[in-house]
Amino acid sequence: MAGLEDLYREIILDHYRSPRNRGELPVPPAHKVEGFNPLCGDEVVLYLDVDPESDMVRDVKIAGQGCSISQASTSMMSAAVKGRPLAEVRQLIRAFKALMSIHESKLEGDGEGDGSDLAAELAGVRLGDLEALQGVVKFPVRIKCATLAWNTLQQALDETAQAQA
């Protein structure tokens, strides 16, 4: 049986208590996206400022409220993508979702195939602190809390790309 320490790692509690990059950015140049988890009312507001010249995340700020997992995941996401090239950010999103869904598919008893496909996404991506969120997969109802920030980031990237196209 998974214990509380599996879910609430020290680094997660640290991000929850002292969230990084909280605040707002002027829109434009930043792009603002809001993400909701209708089930529990968790809310993430993401300000993403992408430099169109270099295709880098120039700055990122977050607001919103919710449980420790959603807020810590949002804080960790912001720290992980700030100053990174968009290509790496996209890779990170895929890797993070793979981290969450490998276990999801294992939990659901799916075939091996899925798992190894997803493992390929993870290969060569350094998740760093984000790996602390791995424990969340043992608590299936909380996975959505952890992925909310990342889905919101994905949406922000898609909308930014559309605006530039």
Added chain:
Amino acid sequence: MTALDIAKLKRDFPILERKVNGKRLVYLDSASSAQKPLAVLNAMDECHRNYYANIHRGVYTIAEEATAAFEAARRKVAQFVNAPRAEEIIFTRNATEAINLVAYSWARANLRAGDAIVLSHMEHHSNVVPWQMLAAERGVELRWIPLAPDFRLDLSNLDALLDGARLLAISAMSNVLGTINDIRPLADAAHAHGALVLVDACQYVPHVATDVQQWDADFIAFSSHKLLGPTGIGALWSRLELLEAMPPFLGGGEMIRDVRLDGFTTNDVPWKFEAGTPAIVEAVGFGAAVDYLSALGMDAVRAHEVSLTGYALEALRDRFGESLTIYGPTGVDRRGGAVSFLFDGIHAHDVSQVLDEDAVCVRAGHHCAKPLMRQLGVPATTRASFYLYNDEADVDALVEALAKAQKFFAV
């Protein structure tokens, strides 16, 4: 009135013997759904094993037995809420379907653009969304009775709200706040304005002796699963004349008297509103549940819950003081056993996660009452709710588990 023997009564509920994480199960989520006593499990099992068949059709012995048991359940449920006639109980899937039946049948036949329906800010989504759907479709106006600072309805403007209204649809007991609304004066006021009254009694009927005649309402909705019965069945009570004048809701078998190529005629009430094969075994379980509660006595059930809720409110205040905010009346007067709270800045999901370690089951979230949560200005609360099988040891377990959560998330 004989007081309940809780230690003895707990043994009627097999699930309460279960261990979770090596700990005794402390079930404090009965406002969401109640656990089932052996009497209910056995009655349903007996039906499946001994006399299961479709009802109202077969002329063979077991079909007649099943039909008799189904109709006996209707009489038991009718008696439980003091309905004058058994035919006034319509079996539905749940309270939600009972409310939708009224919205689709009575309201769509009788309401026009510009008519008004009065609701309150403490309604469950199931007594909000059907009316919003109707409002969008028919241009019906929705008006809202607001909440007072003491978590009761602010009735200061009631007459103006009811002016020109056709329906008052109101909860008898809030599933979030625990507030009990005094239905009779509300029904009198609504009737004085020519409006009918629908009572969402989903939280009330399981916990307080209910007398539909004393309420003098027009429609009453409740669910079996919150009063120790199975899921998949609920009830709508209404007055026979009203039901007879209403058009059918769903069409199909059972609800017809005759069908020809060019049309159909409807069956008598209540079957007119029970299209298709109903939840037969569940009806038997529903009947067994009200038998179980009636044998204990609803006044004894209420007395136990009042005392336990009082104990819980005091224990939470004593132990946590300012760090715990209760959303609901502070005393046990006109209040049920649902206790919603915010705890020391810890999100409700984190609270309930830590409580689960100690096998303490509480609910976290918006409790299907988002308009109310918006009024309260909170995204989510933790809710502990009590029923007849809970005792002071369960409350103590809750308090200890909360203290653990506080320590865990301490800044």
